[in-house]
Amino acid sequence: MLQPIPVILAPYNPDWPQMAAGHAERLRVLGSTLVIVHHIGSTSVPGLAAKPVIDLMPLVTALADLDRQRGHVEALDYEWHGEYGIAGRRYCTLSDEDGIRAVQLHFFEKNSPQAERHIAFRDYLRAHPDMAAAYENEKRRARDLHPNDSHAYTDEKSAWIRKTEAAALIWYAKFKK
Numbered sequence: 001m002l003q004p005i006p007v008i009l010a011p012y013n014p015d016w017p018q019m020a021a022g023h024a025e026r027l028r029v030l031g032s033t034l035v036i037v038h039h040i041g042s043t044s045v046p047g048l049a050a051k052p053v054i055d056l057m058p059l060v061t062a063l064a065d066l067d068r069q070r071g072h073v074e075a076l077d078y079e080w081h082g083e084y085g086i087a088g089r090r091y092c093t094l095s096d097e098d099g100i101r102a103v104q105l106h107f108f109e110k111n112s113p114q115a116e117r118h119i120a121f122r123d124y125l126r127a128h129p130d131m132a133a134a135y136e137n138e139k140r141r142a143r144d145l146h147p148n149d150s151h152a153y154t155d156e157k158s159a160w161i162r163k164t165e166a167a168a169l170i171w172y173a174k175f176k177k
Helices: 016-033 063-068 070-075 113-127 129-145 150-175
Strands: 034-040 054-060 090-095 101-109
Touching (some): 016 054, 016 063, 034 113, 054 063, 054 113, 063 070, 063 090, 063 101, 101 113, 113 129, 113 150, 129 150
Antiparallel strands (some): 034 054, 090 101
């Protein structure tokens, strides 16, 4: 398991989408295995304070295809962590020159329900600024309880996320038809 990191919530940075696009572009080395790359997580929601770590969700044709190309991902200086607690995922991290985590990749197969869950949550927060503000409050509460332990921080806010995610999936289903 990765070591917990301190929880730093930064004000929204309008450069995050462009940074995400740059990291996504680098993943084109995966060729036809790569279907699309989504910018997810808090850095993908305009106005939302976030840990300054870009979360990307690359969708691939098949995890077996991706596994065969693991060397390409590692050649981009990503550390490969395998499923890392979520079946059907490949999790990778990239740290900056100071060893601070900068990017997280959450690879899923193109039709994974996990992918839909992440996209629904992101789009729901983008469309409902009141919920994005409530999420920021929840993040600050969790950070204040666990300022030096990113794992405990994530666990602390998970009930709020699960509840909101359920509403987001219902909302999202109405729009994807």
